[in-house]
Amino acid sequence: QLQLQESGPGLVKPSETLSLTCTVSGGSISSSSYYWGWIRQPPGKGLEWIGSIYYSGSTYYNPSLKSRVTISVDTSKNQFSLKLSSVTAADTAVYYCARRGATVTTGYGMDVWGQGTTVTVSS
């Protein structure tokens, strides 16, 4: 079955760029029926959508993070990636990647999630 796995550094210094990759296995990232996205959860807090990407490269970002976020896709590697620039301690969180439906048939919910990766911003 489809699986998603986040990877990347667990510790990032303030003002630097956080970079994470999500590897998709058991299915193709090039499906026209899905978006691929990033969600984060600060310690003890709720879920925050960061952004999503379509296999074609179209991107959609949370307006509150848009100036610092870049999401890209590499269909040849079945991966998509997140870059968050100028990080501060407020960006410390568990970062999840997830598949989101893109059609009326699939609905627009996130039906497959990675296990999450903890990123700490600290010097």
Added chain:
Amino acid sequence: SYELTQPPSVSVSPGQTARITCSGDALPKQYAYWYQQKPGQAPVLVIYKDSERPSGIPERFSGSSSGTTVTLTISGVQAEDEADYYCQSADSSGTPHVVFGGGTKLTVL
């Protein structure tokens, strides 16, 4: 910015019915989705398109919609249902932007 509002907490005894609400102005036009999250785990989709249940989700989980409020109902609550629950939808513009509610902690007494 668009918001979804959930109660911070709901408490029920085992075997009773738990109802968790989510309110938002765009909900009459956009489907809602519900996620269950247990400590240390990734969220799990338990309801999609307001009231549909994914395969593998127990029948005691159901969803409904009325105007600007959607409701997740858990009938015959079990101890294992204790978790945080989040609603999710999109804003009314129809773009693929995602909005989450603040989450509701369900406590099974």
